[in-house]
Amino acid sequence: xxxxxxxxxxxxxxxxxxxxxxxxxxxxxxxxxxxxxxxxxxxxxxxxxxxxxxxxxxxxxxxxxxxxxxxxxxxxxxxxxxxxxxxxxxxxxxxxxxxxxxxxxxxxxxxxxxxxxxxxxxxxxxxxxxxxxxxxxxxxxxxxxxxxxxxxxxxxxxxxxxxxxxxxxxxxxxxxxxxxxxxxxxxxxxxxxxxxxxxxxxxxx
Amino acid sequence: xxxxxxxxxxxxxxxxxxxxxxxxxxxxxxxxxxxxxxxxxxxxxxxxxxxxxxxxxxxxxxxxxxxxxxxxxxxxxxxxxxxxxxxxxxxxxxxxxxxxxxxxxxxxxxxxxxxxxxxxxxxxxxxxxxxxxxxxxxxxxxxxxxxxxxxxxxxxxxxxxxxxxxxxxxxxxxxxxxxxxxxxxxxxxxxxxxxxxxxxxxxxxxxxxxxxxxxxxxxxxxxxxxxxxxxxxxxxxxxxxxxxxxxxxxxxxxxxxxxxxxxxxxxxxxxxxxxxxxxxxxxxxxxxxxxxxxxxxxxxxxxxxxxxxxxxxxxxxxxxxx
Numbered sequence: 001x002x003x004x005x006x007x008x009x010x011x012x013x014x015x016x017x018x019x020x021x022x023x024x025x026x027x028x029x030x031x032x033x034x035x036x037x038x039x040x041x042x043x044x045x046x047x048x049x050x051x052x053x054x055x056x057x058x059x060x061x062x063x064x065x066x067x068x069x070x071x072x073x074x075x076x077x078x079x080x081x082x083x084x085x086x087x088x089x090x091x092x093x094x095x096x097x098x099x100x101x102x103x104x105x106x107x108x109x110x111x112x113x114x115x116x117x118x119x120x121x122x123x124x125x126x127x128x129x130x131x132x133x134x135x136x137x138x139x140x141x142x143x144x145x146x147x148x149x150x151x152x153x154x155x156x157x158x159x160x161x162x163x164x165x166x167x168x169x170x171x172x173x174x175x176x177x178x179x180x181x182x183x184x185x186x187x188x189x190x191x192x193x194x195x196x197x198x199x200x201x202x203x204x205x
Numbered sequence: 206x207x208x209x210x211x212x213x214x215x216x217x218x219x220x221x222x223x224x225x226x227x228x229x230x231x232x233x234x235x236x237x238x239x240x241x242x243x244x245x246x247x248x249x250x251x252x253x254x255x256x257x258x259x260x261x262x263x264x265x266x267x268x269x270x271x272x273x274x275x276x277x278x279x280x281x282x283x284x285x286x287x288x289x290x291x292x293x294x295x296x297x298x299x300x301x302x303x304x305x306x307x308x309x310x311x312x313x314x315x316x317x318x319x320x321x322x323x324x325x326x327x328x329x330x331x332x333x334x335x336x337x338x339x340x341x342x343x344x345x346x347x348x349x350x351x352x353x354x355x356x357x358x359x360x361x362x363x364x365x366x367x368x369x370x371x372x373x374x375x376x377x378x379x380x381x382x383x384x385x386x387x388x389x390x391x392x393x394x395x396x397x398x399x400x401x402x403x404x405x406x407x408x409x410x411x412x413x414x415x416x417x418x419x420x421x422x423x424x425x426x427x428x429x430x431x432x433x434x435x436x437x438x439x440x441x442x443x444x445x446x447x448x449x450x451x452x453x454x455x456x457x458x459x460x461x462x463x464x465x466x467x468x469x470x471x472x473x474x475x476x477x478x479x480x481x482x483x484x485x486x487x488x489x490x491x492x493x494x495x496x497x498x499x500x501x502x503x504x505x506x507x508x509x510x511x512x513x514x515x516x517x518x519x520x521x522x523x524x525x526x527x
Contacts, residue, residue: 011487012267014242017206039488054243056267056303063265063487088243099302119302125326126349128236129229148239149304149326167225187239189206 003033004201007047009073010037011063013055013088017186018194022051025194031202041072049082049201052089054148054184057119061092061108070108077112082177082204084197090173090180091117091151113175114157121152121169121182133183135163135172140192145171145183152182177204207242209234210429210437211367216346218369232349237371240304240327240351241439244268244372244462248452248483249306249441251275251466253289257475258297258305264479268304268326270464271297276333276380277467277508280518286334288316291323298324306353311524312338321350327372329353332523333379333466340527345369355443357390357521359397360420362436364527367422373436375460376521377444380467382510384451386521387444391458398435405431435459444521447472447507449485449498456489473506 006026008018015037022035038044050073052060064070077083085093090113097117098104105119122129125148133145145166153170156162163179164172171182177200185193218232247267252258258269273289274282288309298305304326309316311330316337320328330343332355342365345352351371356362362373375394377387397420404412405428417427430437439462442455447468455463463486469479481501488494513519 010246012246014239014245016245017242020206055245056243056247058262058303059247059265059267059483063483066484067488101299102302105302124298124324125236125240125304125351126321126324127231128240129224129231130233130235131224131227131229133227146235146239148236148243166227184239187207187235187242 004031004048004205005033005046006035006049006051006198006201007038007043008035009050009052009060009064009069010039011069012059013053014184014186015053018051018053018086021186021191021194022198025191025198028191029195029198031198039069041068044069044072044076047076047081048205049197050076051197052083052085052092053186054087054089057088057091058107060088065108070110074110074112077110077178080177080204082197082200083179084193085180086184086186087148087150087182090182091119093178093180113173113178113180114160115153115173115180116155117151118154119151120149122147122150125149131166133164133166133171135193137161137163138174138196140196143185143190143192144188146187147171147183150182207235207238208429208433208437209238210433211423211426213346213369216369218346218348220349234371237351238438241353241372245439246487247462248486249462249464250469250479251464252297252470254293255296255300257470258301260476260479262301262303264476265483266303266479267462268306269297269301270306270308270329272308272333275467275471277382277471278380279333280380288320288334291319294323294325308334310334311336312341312343314343317343317348321348325350327351327353331355332376332520336523339524342368342524342527355521356394357525358393359401360422361525362394362440363420363422363426363430366436366438367426370438372439372441374441374443374464377442377446378513378516379444379520381445381513381516382447382468382471382508383445383513384447384455385445386513387442387446387455388458390444391442391455391460394436394440395459398430401427401431402434446482447510448502449481449495452482453485453489453495456486462486467508471508472502474502477501
């Protein structure tokens with residue numbers, strides 16, 4: 001097989017939007033490879049990069065635990081596979097979380113990104129918003145952030161690089177080859193973040 | 206990227222404000238429809254108490270829908286069915302982290318305003334409750350909170366989208382434990398979508414105009430939907446789903462996810478059934494996994510169910526003339 005193999009974790013959430021954003025990003029960059037929906041450990045084993053989409057983090061986590069996908073993703077991350085997590089995806093990648101209303105919570109996590117998350121940090125759906133933000137450190141000066149019942153990062157470890165903030169709240173981070181965003185790049189027409197991720201996978205490969 | 210056919214950019218529900226030095230917009234179509242996109246491939250469960258809401262969350266529901274009575278009990282009780290007690294909705298919002306939805310009566314603009322002020326994540330303008338206005342649905346563009354509406358066919362679905370619905374579900378026949386009507390409704394929508402798609406592909410604008418007249422919806426929305434070959438918003442199955450196999454079957458018909466009403470909490474094995482329906486919805490493409498899910502439930506514990514032919518009350522017909 002020639003080219004890179006990027007999978008979108010297809011348990012629950014906005015999978016199709018990430019498939020098409022990644023496909024278009026690869027075509028624009030002229031990068032060869034495949035983009036596929038992955039659900040089980042065998043499919044994850046073959047990947048060069050993984051995107052964990054938006055959705056409900058409790059649902060994606062619990063169901064990925066059930067069939068062994070969570071364990072396989074942990075192994076792949078340990079071996080250096082790049083992962084992009086958007087919204088629920090970033091929550092799953094983190095080490096520690098709490099909910100703005102409910103408080104401390106226990107849910108299955110990948111336990112890798114050295115950050116603490118506050119879920120639903122901006123409030124409920126009525127408070128969901130769009131705003132232009134900036135990710136200068138990865139060469140994206142302006143990006144339309146779509147924040148839907150979004151989480152934020154309230155604490156970061158020393159290996160974590162902060163990529164973007166809105167009103168003093170951290171909304172995008174990077175640790176090694178792992179990127180997490182509070183917002184949904186897959187819901188916008190701007191492919192910059194998906195392109196950045198494709199390049200990361202390409203370089204690693 | 207999500208399709209935004211029939212979008213209104215200056216809708217009254219859009220709020221512009223500043224977050225620190227950042228300009229923000231709330232209540233846009235991207236945010237309303239995007240919220241529904243996050244529910245895809247998931248199960249939304251009807252609940253009436255905090256305890257049921259917690260069971261739903263633990264089982265892996267993507268959201269809960271708060272009602273005063275489950276649809277089967279609404280059917281039994283008769284009288285006027287209204288929106289749930291605000292106090293119960295608030296208690297549930299404070300006890301779980303997944304989204305909380307609630308139902309308002311068809312056309313009842315102020316029940317919807319109250320639910321929006323309560324801060325529920327989505328409002329279901331629902332035929333399960335007694336309609337307040339048989340001839341007009343709510344103009345949902347005026348709200349910042351997104352709405353989901355029921356539909357039995359493409360015309361109803363597109364009319365609701367034109368009014369601002371961010372999500373569609375089949376009506377089915379609620380509270381019957383019988384999936385037959387939901388199957389008919391999704392097949393109706395699919396057949397009509399194929400029809401307008403083929404007209405669009407043939408480039409027959411005249412025929413597309415007559416379709417718009419038949420569906421009683423604007424030409425531009427029909428044209429955009431025809432070019433997509435699917436509804437421009439997320440489309441879930443609802444009405445009568447009671448087993449894992451019911452859920453998996455509706456997923457095979459092209460539904461984006463599942464609403465379960467009475468099916469779970471009117472059964473005698475609610476906890477196992479809630480988990481089983483989630484598993485079957487996630488792994489619907491794999492019959493072995495759906496079998497495992499089906500094995501978690503006992504048919505002798507299923508709600509009894511009703512034949513939909515001889516019902517005194519057909520909820521699905523409510524609001525269908527508008």
